[in-house]
Amino acid sequence: GAGVSQSPRYKVAKRGQDVALRCDPISGHVSLFWYQQALGQGPEFLTYFQNEAQLDKSGLPSDRFFAERPEGSVSTLKIQRTQQEDSAVYLCASSLSGLYGNTIYFGEGSWLTVV
Amino acid sequence: AQSVTQLDSQVPVFEEAPVELRCNYSSSVSVYLFWYVQYPNQGLQLLLKYLSGSTLVESINGFEAEFNKSQTSFHLRKPSVHISDTAEYFCAVRSQGGSEKLVFGKGTKLTVNP
Secondary structure (H helix, E strand, O other), rough: OOOEEEEEEEEEEOOOEEEEEEOOOOOOOOEEEEEEEEEOOOEEEEEEOOOOOOEOOOOOOOOOEEOOOOOOOEEEEEEOOOOOHHHHHEEEEEEEEOOOOHHHHHHEOEEEEOO | OOEEOOOEEEEEEEEEEOEEEOEEEOOOOOOEEEEEOOOOOOOOEOOOOOOOOOOOOOOOOOOOEEOOOOEEEEEEEEEEOOHHEEEEEEEEEEEOOOOOOEEEEEOOEEEEEO
């Protein structure tokens, strides 16, 4: 597609429910990122893939958060047993590769509200 | 590790006035620097970036930013703003080697009033 596509755009989950957020990166992009943006804050790094390899997951806040990219294209961020503090916008981004500061392109985000 | 400080959380200005949005960073290694803009209900869009070479970089819509290594700053400026520039602006850094991840500041909300 023309840009990074995320679904669902909006999700309301009851506390304790599991959620899955999907990201379709720009075709051919090797690198894929997930960020979390709380209300009024800047995006915070969660995890990063190069193709199917998860190279950095240092930003995942707890073991309830899990991300995968099994075929090196589409990625899913899964949050188990959601809690109210998980309410945020989850941003997916992609870039051609890590070389020489390639531009990172962001999707419009998945807005998660935990009630 | 890197960190980014955007000193102003909100900047209100009148249309056609100049504006400067401040960004300072901290890093133990050389970095690339970026400004992203987020219009209401939209995703982040790259505004401009500094990779190397001339320390003054410009965007297509009249913004410019200057990399100052000694002051570890990358302030964003525009000589005359428009109502349509109303948005949130995020400064970000990434290391020149190692992880590709961007580290963002908390953002500055620019509001342009008529």
